[in-house]
Amino acid sequence: MPKVPRRSNRGPAAAPENRRALIDAARRVFAQRGYLAPLSAIAQEAGVGQGVLYRHFPTRLDLALAVFEQHFAELEAIAAEPDAGAFGRLWSRLLELTVEESAFVEMFLATRRDLAQTDLADRLPALIQATLPRAQAAGLVPDSLTASDVLLVQRMVYGVVATSISDDEVRDAVTRALGLLGGVLEG
Amino acid sequence: MPKVPRRSNRGPAAAPENRRALIDAARRVFAQRGYLAPLSAIAQEAGVGQGVLYRHFPTRLDLALAVFEQHFAELEAIAAEPDAGAFGRLWSRLLELTVEESAFVEMFLATRRDLAQTDLADRLPALIQATLPRAQAAGLVPDSLTASDVLLVQRMVYGVVATSISDDEVRDAVTRALGLLGGVLEG
Amino acid sequence: MPKVPRRSNRGPAAAPENRRALIDAARRVFAQRGYLAPLSAIAQEAGVGQGVLYRHFPTRLDLALAVFEQHFAELEAIAAEPDAGAFGRLWSRLLELTVEESAFVEMFLATRRDLAQTDLADRLPALIQATLPRAQAAGLVPDSLTASDVLLVQRMVYGVVATSISDDEVRDAVTRALGLLGGVLEG
Amino acid sequence: MPKVPRRSNRGPAAAPENRRALIDAARRVFAQRGYLAPLSAIAQEAGVGQGVLYRHFPTRLDLALAVFEQHFAELEAIAAEPDAGAFGRLWSRLLELTVEESAFVEMFLATRRDLAQTDLADRLPALIQATLPRAQAAGLVPDSLTASDVLLVQRMVYGVVATSISDDEVRDAVTRALGLLGGVLEG
DNA sequence: CATGAATGAGCTTTCATTCAT
DNA sequence: CATGAATGAAAGCTCATTCAT
Numbered sequence: 001m002p003k004v005p006r007r008s009n010r011g012p013a014a015a016p017e018n019r020r021a022l023i024d025a026a027r028r029v030f031a032q033r034g035y036l037a038p039l040s041a042i043a044q045e046a047g048v049g050q051g052v053l054y055r056h057f058p059t060r061l062d063l064a065l066a067v068f069e070q071h072f073a074e075l076e077a078i079a080a081e082p083d084a085g086a087f088g089r090l091w092s093r094l095l096e097l098t099v100e101e102s103a104f105v106e107m108f109l110a111t112r113r114d115l116a117q118t119d120l121a122d123r124l125p126a127l128i129q130a131t132l133p134r135a136q137a138a139g140l141v142p143d144s145l146t147a148s149d150v151l152l153v154q155r156m157v158y159g160v161v162a163t164s165i166s167d168d169e170v171r172d173a174v175t176r177a178l179g180l181l182g183g184v185l186e187g
Numbered sequence: 188m189p190k191v192p193r194r195s196n197r198g199p200a201a202a203p204e205n206r207r208a209l210i211d212a213a214r215r216v217f218a219q220r221g222y223l224a225p226l227s228a229i230a231q232e233a234g235v236g237q238g239v240l241y242r243h244f245p246t247r248l249d250l251a252l253a254v255f256e257q258h259f260a261e262l263e264a265i266a267a268e269p270d271a272g273a274f275g276r277l278w279s280r281l282l283e284l285t286v287e288e289s290a291f292v293e294m295f296l297a298t299r300r301d302l303a304q305t306d307l308a309d310r311l312p313a314l315i316q317a318t319l320p321r322a323q324a325a326g327l328v329p330d331s332l333t334a335s336d337v338l339l340v341q342r343m344v345y346g347v348v349a350t351s352i353s354d355d356e357v358r359d360a361v362t363r364a365l366g367l368l369g370g371v372l373e374g
Numbered sequence: 375m376p377k378v379p380r381r382s383n384r385g386p387a388a389a390p391e392n393r394r395a396l397i398d399a400a401r402r403v404f405a406q407r408g409y410l411a412p413l414s415a416i417a418q419e420a421g422v423g424q425g426v427l428y429r430h431f432p433t434r435l436d437l438a439l440a441v442f443e444q445h446f447a448e449l450e451a452i453a454a455e456p457d458a459g460a461f462g463r464l465w466s467r468l469l470e471l472t473v474e475e476s477a478f479v480e481m482f483l484a485t486r487r488d489l490a491q492t493d494l495a496d497r498l499p500a501l502i503q504a505t506l507p508r509a510q511a512a513g514l515v516p517d518s519l520t521a522s523d524v525l526l527v528q529r530m531v532y533g534v535v536a537t538s539i540s541d542d543e544v545r546d547a548v549t550r551a552l553g554l555l556g557g558v559l560e561g
Numbered sequence: 562m563p564k565v566p567r568r569s570n571r572g573p574a575a576a577p578e579n580r581r582a583l584i585d586a587a588r589r590v591f592a593q594r595g596y597l598a599p600l601s602a603i604a605q606e607a608g609v610g611q612g613v614l615y616r617h618f619p620t621r622l623d624l625a626l627a628v629f630e631q632h633f634a635e636l637e638a639i640a641a642e643p644d645a646g647a648f649g650r651l652w653s654r655l656l657e658l659t660v661e662e663s664a665f666v667e668m669f670l671a672t673r674r675d676l677a678q679t680d681l682a683d684r685l686p687a688l689i690q691a692t693l694p695r696a697q698a699a700g701l702v703p704d705s706l707t708a709s710d711v712l713l714v715q716r717m718v719y720g721v722v723a724t725s726i727s728d729d730e731v732r733d734a735v736t737r738a739l740g741l742l743g744g745v746l747e748g
Numbered sequence: 749c750a751t752g753a754a755t756g757a758g759c760t761t762t763c764a765t766t767c768a769t
Numbered sequence: 770c771a772t773g774a775a776t777g778a779a780a781g782c783t784c785a786t787t788c789a790t
Contacts, residue, residue, distance in 0.1 A: 014770085015770080036223070038764085039763080039765090040763070048772085049773050050766095050772080050773065051765095051766085051770090051771060052772080109293075109296075109350070115352075121352065149363075152363055155350040155360070156346045156347060158350050159343045159345040159348075159350075160346060162345065176336075177339055177343055180339060180368055180371055201753075225779080226781070226782090235754075237756070238753090238754065238755060238756070238782090238784080239753075239755075241781090388749085388750080392750085413784080413785070414752095414785085417752090423751040424785090424786085424787095425750060425787085426751080482724070483667075523741060526737055530717035530720045530721060530741075531717075531720065532720040532723065532724050533717045533722075533724075534713065534717060535720075536670055536720060537673070537719050539673065539682065551717055554714065554742055556743060575768085575775070576773090599758075599759060600760070601758085601760080610775060610776045610777050611761080611776090612776060613775055613776075615762080616773095616774070
């Protein structure tokens with residue numbers, strides 16, 4: 001009786017591959033259609049069934065976190081570098097992510113409340129904390145600057161990005177914003 | 188061609204009342220459930236039928252604009268005052284709105300793209316422009332400050348508010364943010 | 375309290391004028407947007423309130439009938455002419471109405487079932503009946519032709535009009551259809 | 562993000578079954594309530610959720626086409642028979658469909674404009690064309706009859722069916738109509 | 749009598765989630 | 770384990786109809 005044609009079932013080996021495909025698809029779809037895009041669209045973009053999506057990521061937030069995770073992994077790699085310039089590179093990359101991946105911003109805002117239940121909120125501070133002192137010891141950054149200040153500046157940059165009308169205006173506005181902040185932090 | 192058992196009909200006289208009720212309901216519902224809250228929830232909260240909502244505000248944006256409008260009217264009233272202190276009061280109130288009505292922020296973000304088609308984007312700059320010179324002439328504000336700077340600072344404050352985890356943290360964070368900006372602008 | 379601005383209320387004298395405006399509007403709107411066009415659109419097109427429409431025409435069918443009525447009045451005027459050529463002119467005009475006013479056709483189809491409750495179905499036969507014998511006596515039409523045949527031919531022409539893909543094709547198709555019917559009836 | 566208490570799920574195996582049920586339901590509902598009947602009524606009649614209807618038939622027209630398709634399949638089967646009588650049987654069946662399935666007629670009228678975008682309009686002519694010559698060669702049909710004539714006669718029959726007041730009257734009226742057409746085509 | 753706003757049922761459409769295969 | 774169809778609860782939106790003014 002069952003004459004329902006199926007696509008191949010590549011077996012358990014495909015699981016990690018599917019997971020990666022889903023995360024990539026999620027980033028693309030979230031970026032293109034916003035954080036509230038249909039999950040089915042993400043499954044389709046990833047080329048997998050919807051069931052697979054649910055197996056890997058029971059909730060939309062889980063998927064969002066996985067996307068964040070990739071970025072965090074990158075930032076953590078930078079922070080792990082032992083030299084005094086790590087903080088500067090970390091800040092640079094953070095700024096870039098903030099400016100370039102507007103979906104990153106939107107997703108963060110959309111999940112803000114839920115994020116409180118995760119450790120995400122603590123990871124970025126930790127990275128700053130881990131690298132800032134070394135930079136200050138090397139005289140690369142004023143001693144008066146606290147990790148809290150850095151995070152606050154990033155939130156302010158968020159604000160500029162989030163409220164920008166056009167993509168073109170963003171970079172200039174961010175530069176001016178950092179300018180207003182004086183020498184507190186350079187982009 | 189539906190049979191229509193109906194309830195009451197307060198008549199056309201209810202129109203302005205309904206309009207006001209809808210705007211108020213929209214503000215509440217947007218604040219509580221976000222800008223993408225069901226319009227039906229707004230109609231219900233306002234105690235009117237869905238048709239009434241659509242008659243008054245054909246699109247979600249129309250409703251958002253009406254909510255904005257109330258705030259703008261208030262700001263414009265402040266800006267219309269002729270004394271040198273108008274700018275300070277305008278900025279104070281703007282800061283308050285930004286901090287207190289987080290829905291105001293979210294709505295602005297959500298409608299940003301559509302807002303480009305309206306004149307809303309120009310109205311706030313105009314208010315700043317109209318009041319800033321007088322404040323500078325009176326020595327209340329540094330001459331180096333431009334209207335553009337003021338708007339940028341507001342966007343930065345937006346960022347702090349938008350990314351705040353809890354409502355409690357907001358005020359303090361904003362204060363610190365303004366502190367980082369040095370004497371550029373006082374809350 | 376009631377500060378609801380209204381348009382002028384021209385009093386009872388305006389009633390017949392409104393009625394006519396509604397019928398005209400109905401013809402236009404039905405033609406443009408189909409028989410199921412919103413009644414509100416008709417009221418608006420007529421420049422009257424919706425209440426007026428309901429006062430004059432309680433149901434959509436009443437409005438349709440009024441539109442029909444205008445055409446019937448014209449046909450009845452033709453049929454009332456005493457000469458032998460009346461039938462020919464009646465048929466000519468009927469054919470024209472059938473071909474040109476496709477909304478007339480659509481409306482008739484849409485209201486077919488309801489129309490059975492009216493006397494509309496009998497009026498056209500009556501006109502044929504009243505004029506056909508005179509034409510036959512004058513030798514203008516074959517004696518074998520019955521009123522029933524005439525009506526049947528009209529329904530066949532309806533079919534051709536109703537199923538035409540483009541407006542351009544209609545006239546030619548009708549001509550060919552009448553040709554197939556031989557000399558039974560000339561357009 | 563709705564909570565979803567669910568009932569049963571017959572699984573993907575139900576797909577073809579559902580598809581068939583939807584087409585059957587569509588035929589029934591279109592016949593009973595007209596082509597513009599609520600799609601929800603069709604889903605209900607088919608005993609499936611609304612989503613299933615939309616998955617199988619994204620638009621109302623898709624559903625209509627599927628219904629048409631069944632009839633066409635039947636007619637094409639007849640036309641595929643190689644004997645000289647195929648045309649006669651094709652015409653007979655076409656006449657029957659026209660007379661019996663008045664929804665078929667109505668649907669065709671309602672979708673006429675959209676149908677122009679499909680190949681449906683060409684398929685019937687093709688069937689006539691394919692079978693008529695053989696019948697003429699066998700002397701079963703006058704040589705003067707063209708495929709175009711056949712289609713025109715069908716449209717005329719359409720007209721009679723479409724304008725019939727009661728179902729009872731239809732057969733007799735069609736017979737008389739074909740009679741008026743002389744020996745052009747026999748039912 | 750005319751006006752046109754209010755009402756709310758009803759329909760279309762979309763998706764999150766489940767689950768038979 | 771993967772697939773992708775089924776499910777059905779929302780929403781959005783439209784209009785026929787009523788009725789206060």
